[in-house]
Amino acid sequence: SQQGEEDPQALSIQEGENATMNCSYKTSINNLQWYRQNSGRGLVHLILIRSNEREKHSGRLRVTLDTSKKSSSLLITASRAADTASYFCATHQAGTALIFGKGTTLSVSS
Amino acid sequence: GAGVSQSPSNKVTEKGKDVELRCDPISGHTALYWYRQSLGQGLEFLIYFQGNSAPDKSGLPSDRFSAERTGGSVSTLTIQRTQQEDSAVYLCASSLGGPGSDTQYFGPGTRLTVL
Numbered sequence: 001s002q003q004g005e006e007d008p009q010a011l012s013i014q015e016g017e018n019a020t021m022n023c024s025y026k027t028s029i030n031n032l033q034w035y036r037q038n039s040g041r042g043l044v045h046l047i048l049i050r051s052n053e054r055e056k057h058s059g060r061l062r063v064t065l066d067t068s069k070k071s072s073s074l075l076i077t078a079s080r081a082a083d084t085a086s087y088f089c090a091t092h093q094a095g096t097a098l099i100f101g102k103g104t105t106l107s108v109s110s
Numbered sequence: 111g112a113g114v115s116q117s118p119s120n121k122v123t124e125k126g127k128d129v130e131l132r133c134d135p136i137s138g139h140t141a142l143y144w145y146r147q148s149l150g151q152g153l154e155f156l157i158y159f160q161g162n163s164a165p166d167k168s169g170l171p172s173d174r175f176s177a178e179r180t181g182g183s184v185s186t187l188t189i190q191r192t193q194q195e196d197s198a199v200y201l202c203a204s205s206l207g208g209p210g211s212d213t214q215y216f217g218p219g220t221r222l223t224v225l
Binding site for chain 2: 033035041042043044045048088090096097098099100101102103
């Protein structure tokens with residue numbers, strides 16, 4: 001069953017703009033992770049935020065987590081054409097494997 | 111160092127045939143995972159191995175699917191009597207610790223097409 005659901009499904013922006021993607025989930029979690037996928041192949045881990053954290057930064061990435069709303073957001077600032085990819089959130093509950101959402105497809109045009 | 115590798119990168123087979131997909135995890139990683147991704151969809155968890163523990167097979171869609179991990183390293187995912195709905199990209203990942211506690215490193219995937 002799907003735990004994380006990303007919103008929007010697709011996002012198109014211009015270079016230099018910020019991109020915000022959201023993820024909602026249904027049950028309590030240990031942590032939430034964001035991954036990036038280029039061209040339908042292997043995923044690359046971007047950032048992990050634990051359930052007791054509210055915000056994390058990594059370079060141009062900013063992730064927030066609101067456990068009361070069961071939601072997370074990924075913000076990419078000053079986007080570049082190379083950021084074009086699909087972005088997935090994945091949630092971890094104790095004793096289970098990661099459960100991935102269906103992803104947001106980001107297209108950044110120059 | 112070397113990442114996760116998978117072979118073959120592409121596999122075309124006829125309906126009803128068996129296929130084997132291989133995954134070489136990063137050396138020293140105790141956990142290994144198999145996922146399936148259909149066109150335009152998210153990742154569907156299939157199975158994971160953690161050290162010497164019994165694998166979590168809860169995601170396998172049918173008894174036609176099975177997986178082994180020999181010597182705590184290489185893993186093989188076998189699909190018997192393939193069906194057209196099995197067509198997808200099969201992704202393998204490994205991590206140093208268990209699921210959720212560590213970053214999962216993904217291989218490039220095997221694109222399976224069942225005609």
